[in-house]
Every structure is written in structure tokens, then in C-alpha cells.
Amino acid sequence: MSYGTLSLTLVFVLIPLLLSKTLHLQLEKDVLIATVRSIIQLLAVGYFLKFIFESDHLVYILFMVALMIGVATGNARKKGSKIKGITWKIALTLTAIEILVQSILLGFHIVPPTAQYIIPISGMAIGNSMVLSILFLNRFQAEADAHRDQTELILTLGGTPRQAIHTQLTRAIKASMIPTIESQKTIGLVQLPGMMSGQIIAGADPVQAVQFQLLILFILLTTAAISSILLGFLSYPSLFNERMQLLKEKE
């Protein structure tokens, strides 16, 4: 696609702008900011990826993965601000996901060890893990706050902190995983995944595009399970002190 053709796609930006203006939604500024940011960010990433793919140097790959983990951690940590040490806990979860995914993919020679494969797959795994972490933290804090009396009841009866928070923890893990599982049930029937569509548009064989999409789907399933479980088990001890007392809610 040429830049001339690409510029025609701005028609799709004009439509929401006109609608916003007509209906006084006052979203024009946000639409414009979002458009400009996405153009700059994606073009910058495109050129940066081109440079990395051409150089195919391990240091650049590691830098890119570290950058993804850093940005994803910074974004997800806001949702877990009540949990002590949440930043390193999320960073550790995302790093563990990345190591696991790449160990399986590269260890079994499922994909070649090149930047062209490692970086996009890392992006999808880390991105999904970030969303899962946000979903988990939101739900876990809500569950923990809403059921403080049950947590204290189990502590009162001589239970451990893990026993006391078990129900809330498993509820939050389950709730955060459900969207991933549900979306996979209807995939291909309701929506064509973005990556697969992109490959098909770019001229790839649809069957090969499906094969890669399946690979990504299975990776996302693993990242969903591992992110919420690992983050859950790293996070719950922060709700208690060393005397196994439930800490007061932070405002």
C-alpha cells in the first residue's frame, strides 16, 4: 500500500469526526489525538521493526522485549496500586510468560529464532498477559474488599492467609480467564482474528495464516492461565502481614 492510498483511509477518521460534531459529542479532540498518535506510534514501530528485522541482532530483540514488558507493567500496575510491590510482581509475571512462550516455541523449533517471529509473538503474549493482569487485579481487589468478613472468619478459626483468601483468589482467576476462553469458542465464526486477517490481506496462504493464528490462540490460552494464577499467588500475601492479619484497605 502506498502512502497516497493510505491517506485515503483517513476518510474513516472523518466519519466519526463529522458524527461527533453533528451530535455535539465533543469527541473531536480525542479522535484527532488518537489518530495522530496511532500514525506516529505505528510508523515509528514499523521503521524500528524493519531496522531490527534487518539487523536480526539478539541485543535489539532483547531490548524490544524489555521495552514491551516495561510499558505493559507500567500500564497494568495502576490497577493494582493497593497491592504492595505490584510493579515487580507484574514485571515478573510478564517475564515468566515471555520466557515460557519463547522456550516452547524455540525449544521445539515451532518457529525460527529470528526477530521477525520472536517480536510479534512476544507482543501478542505480553499484550494479552497485560490485559489479563488488569482484569485479574480489578476483580481480585473487588472480591477481597467485598468479602473481608469471610476472610477474617477463616483467620479467626485458625486458617492460613491462603485458606482465608482462596475463594476470592480462585473467583478472580476464573473471571479473568473467561473472556479469553469465550472468545476462542466463537473465533472464526463471529470474528476473524486481526493477525490472520492481516496475513491474508498481505497475500499469505489462508491455511498457513490459520496455522499461525492457532499457534497464537494456544499461546494466549497459556498466557491467560499463567498470568492470572502467577500474579494471584504473588499478590495475595500482600494483603496480610507477618502475623497473618488482614491489612486494612487503603483509601
Add this chain to the structure above:
Amino acid sequence: MNSIEPSAIHFKHIEYETGEQHILRNITGSISAGKITALVGPSGAGKTTLLRLCNGLISPTAGEIFIDQTPIASIDPISLRRRAGMALQSAPMLNGTVFENLALPRQLQNRSLDKKEAIKLLDDVGLKPENLKKSIRELSGGQRQRVSLARTLVNRPSILLLDEITSALDPSSIKEVETLIKRLNEKDQTTIIWITHNLEQAVRMGHYAWVMAEGKLIEAGESSLLKNPNEEITKRFIKGELV
């Protein structure tokens, strides 16, 4: 307490503060082992906080608590909570049946509760065996309080901390629970601290009484002191001027 009686719990200059509130102020005193101590005072006096300290759900901001002469801070929290059982006015329950709630303390230790024991526990608190299979949601407030007390007794605590456990009961149920508590105290020498708003119950049941107000221990002595208090604030509380 009588100075020659051993103390089950000793409070030494206890302070408890949260960020905004000073809840307990310089509480010093002893709870006699094997006796019933009624804890009375107006709302917001810090009574429940004092019980939560004994069960280790919270720790004092300053001062020391001793359980059987051992500093509470050096007792493993889990064994402390099994030893000092607490039954609450709100009687929080897990969703499920009465039996599942009664079995919970054992389940937390990876042990099981057999049906006979469960029936005996229900009988102790004046509930019929057929309640065992009932869902907690089917119980009245008073029945829930009794199940809560029975569940606390599963751990066979040597100290029993009771927070207004008869407030939602009818007169005949109150009598049954009082008889049970008396029996536990006399037969097993269980030390009992009982928060109650019912002053007649405090005199009837308590060997001793502690009067608290505004986070302070106002006076302590034999429960008959509630009939003839020394302190002005206790007199006002008994007259119903402080609630």
C-alpha cells in the same frame, strides 16, 4: 480479678490506634483463668477491638498482651486463634449447609468432622439435628448466631471470646446459650470474655465485669459492681444515659 487467681490474659498498657482514631487507651488488667468476665460499655468503647486483640486478628499499637504468661507476639497466630476462639455478633457464614460451616475449622486443618460430633455441637447450642442439612440461607438470625457459636467450639478453645452472641436470640434461646456457656466454663474451665449490652446478663453470667468507655478501662471487679458502681461514667452508662 482476685489477685491470687491465675490470669489467662493480661493486658499491659495497651494502646490501639488506626490512622484516624485512637480506639484503646492504656488498657491494663488481667482476665482470670477459668472465669467468665463480662465486658460492658457504650458503643464505640473499644470492646470488640479488645477481643480482636486477644484472637490476634490485630496487634496493639503499643503495650503487651500475655496469654497464660506468654507474650502474644511470640505465639504462632494459627495456634493462638484456635486456642482463643471468637464468636461474633454478625455471625459471618460461608455459603453452604450448616454441616459445611461446622466442618470448616476441621477442614482448615485437613481433618474431617463426623456427623455425630456435628449433631452433638448443634444439640449443645439448642438446635435440632435436622438443621444439619439446611442451607445457611434458610436459618433465622438467631439460628445463625448459634451455628456460629457451635462452629467456634469445634476447635475446643481454652479461651472463648463472645461478641454479643445473644443479641438476636429469643428469651428461651438466650437461656439455652447461657446454660451452655456456664457448662463450658464449669466443666472445661474455659476462660470466657463476653461482650454484652444486657447488664442483667452480665451480672447473671459474669464472675467479673469490666466496664469500658471511650477506649479506656473505667473499672473492673466482681460483676456485682454493675449494681453498685464507683465511677460516674459507669453510673451514667447503667442509667442508660450513654449508649
